[in-house]
Amino acid sequence: MKVTQEKLPASQIGLEIEITPEKSKQVYEQVVQQFSRSLNIPGFRRGKVPRHILLQRLGQTRLKATALEDLINESLQKALEQENIEAIGNFELRSEFEQLLNQFEPGQPLTFLAAVDVEPEAKLGQYTGLQLKVEDVNYDAEQVDRVLEQYRAEKATLIPAEGRSAQLGDMALLDFQGRFAVAPEGEEPQEIPGGKAEDFQVELQENQFIPGFIAGIIGMNPGETKEIPVDFPEEYGNQELAGESAVFTITLKELKEKELPELDDDFAQEISEFETLAELRESLEKRFKEEQESKITANKEGALLKALEETIEVEIPETMISREVEYLMTQQAMQLSNYGIDIKQFFTKENIPGIRERSRPQAIERIKQSLALVQVAKQESISVEEAEILKEERKVMSQLKDKDVDPDRLREVVEADLLKTKTLKWLEEHSTIELVPEGSLTPIDDEEDDEEDDVETSASDATVSVEAESVVEEG
Structure with a gap:
């Protein structure tokens, strides 16, 4: 089988595949035999239907169309193996099927064109010595008191x-x-x-x-x-x-x-596993400080990823974009469900195309950032040790002990996450990051609004039932 490759835009490889006369005849005869064995025609035993009766009943066009589909699928798979092409997603037939059907004659050569998506080649610009400004996150010491007052109100x-x-x-x-x-x-x-x-x-x-x-x-x-x-x-x-x-x-x-109950050791024992109010306060303070550090880390990582995205040059195949869009839509469905919204009312046949289209920019942004991180890891020989993977796997499994987990998929996710963390840490060490006052880059209220934009916009058409409670509650 002769295969000619052609590099196409959007990380595609075009293939021109020439099927030999022997192969075209072989597949056609196989299709005839399959129909002969499966077709039930009165007066004939299965597998004993004369060829001319079979042709009369099914028609030459149907037999040839079935054989042509089998030829295309089989030949394309063998072409990928022969040319060592690691395709992602399904192939795209670039020749018109009807035209191929008109040309197809069993025992004669046939040539068709197809295209497959492949992993994109990413080119990075300058990614070391980045000069970034990142918002600091202030620790609110009064947060502990507010939470304790909330607990008191719940127990009032x-x-x-x-x-x-x-x-x-x-x-x-x-x-x-x-x-x-x-x-x-x-x-x-x-x-x-x-x-x-x-x-x-x-x-x-x-x-x-x-x-x-x-x-x-x-x-x-x-x-x-x-x-x-x-x-x-x-x-x-x-x-x-x-x-x-x-x-x-x-x-x-x-x-x-x-x-309200007294704020004392007895209260601490009632609402927590701690024996004293001091221990409860210390635990809450530790938790909120850890949250503060996590938010600062997230801000740094976001700035690094955004900077990487701006340096990468890459053509993203449609297969990758479609997969990421589907992932984002799944996440949005879960978020809407958590807000108590019936996702069946939102993800309707009419709405889904628009949702997909609005999700594309974010999907492309996420893909670029991910590809850029992978490229940095390759260029800087950043890797994850087997011991690190096993340790994290055990940690995750202990958290998911009642869940049915695919071990191969778990390993894939764990390794990717560890590599991402390591690479971001490396980038931070090779960049200059200045912490600036909270809200100085993005107003806090706007930032919080942005986090809920998708949900609030998506839910804007949802109808609120008119009952006593819903009438007086603010919409």
Whole structure:
């Protein structure tokens, strides 16, 4: 079999494959025999159908098309082995199949064109001596106190609030009925669908519900009824209510306050494995400092990867992009699911093409960074020792002891992750990284918003059910 190679753009290799007359006849005869053995024609035993009857029943075109498909698949596989080509993904037939079918005659030579994706060749620019600025992450010493107060709130006992009106932090038991503030001329204001509830318990916290709802309850006394005007936000989940003005008639039935437990050793023992409050504080402080260091490390790694991405020259095959896009979509589905969103409503037949297209830039960015890291490791002879791999495998297996794990895949992932960590460490040691104040490069709020952009944008079309709880909750 004669094979001619051609280098194509986007990390593809074009192949011109010439099939010999003997091979074309052999495969065609095999197809005829297969149909003869499998076809059930009344009056003939299986495998004993005369050739001319078989041709009449199936038609010459169907037999030739089947034989041609087999020829292409078999010849391409042998061509890759013969030429030592490590292809990724499926092949692309560059010749028109219908044209090949018209040309195909068993016992005659046949030539067709195909293309396969291969691992791309990456070329790196200057990757040592990088001058980078990275945001520092401040340690918040008050975080420990806030967490402990949160634990106390979770363990609080509710007791009746006597001799006073409602205030922030109280638990209130309400009856409420909502109606639209504006009614068509000559008609009574319409009730809000689902905007009614009895014995509805709510914690009086700011920014928890529709603006004005909680604020209107503050200062009420048990047994009091009050009308509270509110405006549904323009971006409220239920489009029928978004931007509408409403009035809620609220009756405060009961008012309770939280009695917090003492912050002492007994409390520490109740909520943790520690014997003393001091030990619990020390553990929390250690955890938050480790998180701070992890965030700084992540910032450094992100800056290094971005710098590498800007130096690499590479043509990425479509197969790699498609795989990375599918990975990102899977991650997004898991994230949406964690937010309580039904992914079947989001990943619809109509939405998926657009989601794929929006995921391509991030997929390409990730691939470039990964290829650049691999190239640095090759050029600098950075490798991972067998002992390191085995140690990490044991660590991961201990965490996944109840899971069904593919050992080969685990080894592949562990080795890649260790190599990435080593290479990034090497790059950091051969670069100059300046820590600058937190928020000076990217405002903190914007950064946090970016992390949730995909989820919030993706979920923007989701419909929020109109029940008592969802009506008063802020969309």
